[in-house]
Amino acid sequence: MPTRCTTLPYAETGAFSSLLTDYLAQKPALAPFYNRFPALENFAAQMEEKQAAYTPEARERLVSALREQYGTAPTAIEANLQLLAQPTTFTVTTGHQLNLLTGPLYFIYKIVSAIKLSRQLKEAHPQHDFVPVYWMATEDHDFAEINHFSLFGKTYAWDAANPGGPVGRLPLDGFADQLLSQLPPEVPAAFHEAYADSKTLAEATRKLADSLFGEFGLVTIDADRPALKQAFVPVLEKEIKEQVSNAAVQATNARLAAAGYKPQVYSRPINLFFITDEGKRERLEPDANGADCVEVTVRNTARCHNQEELLALARQHPEQFSPNVVLRPVYQEVLLPNLVYIGGAAEVAYWFQLKDVFAAFGVPYPMVLPRNSAEYISRANSGKLKKLGLDGREIFRPLPELKKQVGTALGQEEISLKEQQQALAAAFQQVQDLAQRLDPTLVKTVAAEAQKAAAGLAGLEKRLSKASEAKHETAYAQLTALKEKLFPGGGLQERSENVLSILINNPGFIEQLLDAFEPLALEFTVLEEE
Structure with missing residues (x-):
């Protein structure tokens, strides 16, 4: 195809x-x-x-x-x-x-x-x-x-x-x-x-x-x-004896944070797991038991080894260790x-x-x-995009922007009462100036009326916009459904869809x-x- x-x-x-x-x-x-x-x-x-x-x-x-x-x-x-x-x-x-x-x-x-x-x-x-x-x-x-x-x-x-x-x-x-x-x-x-x-x-x-x-x-x-x-x-030996990986990661994390980036993964004192005789994969956790002895516990088990015992295990049975x-x-x-x-x-x-x-x-x-x-767009969905006047690159834009673009292509009148809001604000400012000269106690009343009138005009703008959109409701519904189809749950297709959905x-x-x-x-x- x-x-x-x-x-x-x-x-x-x-x-x-x-x-x-x-x-x-x-x-x-x-x-x-x-x-x-x-x-x-x-x-x-x-x-x-x-x-x-x-x-x-x-x-x-x-x-x-x-x-x-x-x-x-x-x-x-x-x-x-x-x-x-x-x-x-x-x-x-x-x-x-x-x-x-x-x-x-x-x-x-x-x-x-x-x-x-x-x-x-x-x-x-x-x-x-x-x-x-x-x-x-x-x-x-x-x-x-x-x-x-x-x-x-x-x-x-x-x-x-x-x-x-x-x-x-x-x-x-x-x-x-x-x-x-x-x-x-x-x-x-x-x-x-x-x-x-x-x-x-x-x-x-x-x-x-x-x-x-x-x-x-x-x-x-x-x-x-x-x-x-x-x-x-050799890696196991160095990690067990010196625990170098955690120190290296922590130092890097600090530099990443200073540059404005958040670390992705968490580092531990020993970045190893141990695979038990029962087949479980459990963390190795160090416990300091005195200045001359550091024991390491296998989490969720009764196993505990000092450093020499753990090194001997690593050399004899490295398959029991997992990074x-x-x-x-x-x-x-x-x-x-x-x-x-x-x-x-x-x-x-x-x-x-x-x-x-x-x-x-x-x-x-x-x-x-x-x-x-990648984003894969089937023939059916590609046809829907073309009918809406869009292409595969444009579909990545936010839905409100796409609606506006589709509306413009369909001849929808853009509704904006911004100029009227500005004129209304200017008129009330003149009234407020007059109140300030004649009776300052009326200034708050004028401001309240201005706010009420602005809110009413904003409400009218929304109603007019909905009336305009209603003329092209079918196209907007198709656009919304297509956006959800191509970006399931708002995410990239590749993060949720299986290859069989295309390969079949x-x-x-x-x-x-x-x-x-x-x-x-x-x-x-x-x-x-x-």
Whole structure:
């Protein structure tokens, strides 16, 4: 289905934070919080820095773990696994929670951004290779955040028993009966098969990503694996002994606040979780018990270890440790030959808290690139816009402004009694001056009458405006309904709609996104069906 692509600055959408728009504008106040701005000319230096720090052992560990994860990989993914074994190959990474059936649209937009940028980097640097990577957040334990999704106005939820452990390990017991059987019959078979053929939520999410993006060579990684956690041991040791990440974040937070920006995530004294024998993911909390002994408690358990015991555990069983939001990016960058992380506005904000954390652990800090954002307008909705005299870019403006524009196009007379109000105020001012000369006690009476007359005139203006609007009530109702359709609940479509709402009627949607997205252009995309 053919589409027309236009763009507009993120600031003009009214949907993004000042931190993001200031970053895209390269405001000097934010320069200390990132390494290199995501521009094509800056990637050569990023490659040089990463290549110097990323060892052959790290690459061998990564490829070995990925081959174990995949077993037999689809053709394009296998080709990229072979490339990852080469010292001239880098990754372009995005990450996301294990949302059911891909969750909101921006999951798709993140991955398409990574695939498209990988292609563009290959064109600019043909002597190197670039592999798009989707980092599954399999160790998150907030099941309530991911156990549902919306499609065609209906919410689908999975009511599973969750022990509070990594969601990627959740067995799919009851998933087919509870959720898959309730889906509309038009849902492509791949969405059913990914879950029906998998044992855990992590496996199902990877298989669905393979089905949607495997032909483009997307490599999906589940880092909740003992072999990969071995690479995290030096970070674990330093965090346990020195607790450096919290100090680094707190110092950065103070500088962000001084620059006028609010920190996005909360840092803790130890930014690690411990995965218990029962499979729960609990925080590590330090307790000072005397000058020579610091014990660390595993929250909600009876476990307590001194520093040496905890270090021994980290060295022997690093898979029992799990990074929180502060150290997860460090773990990612230790494992991958990565150049750039692609994330949403909130992710960009919390990555800006982490530059000094990376420095503390001696890990190169990647570029941070906002993912592509988009508004998809179906043929039916595009037709409605045209009938109202609007286009896809204009629909982002506030509803009152749009009503005014539509009213003008329909010939509605603009009602304003501003001049009459001014004349009335001038007349009463003359009366008030006269009262002041003849009897000052009447000044308050005149002022009260002036206020009453002004209020009456304002009321007449509203009634006249309503009478004028009534002539075009149908058009305004259509505009209001269209605005709500394209911006559900007043927010961006991409934050609530599922890809199936488009893919069912437009199977070529992902290819259209690949054609339309320009990750380094840093503009919001509007796709309209023609």
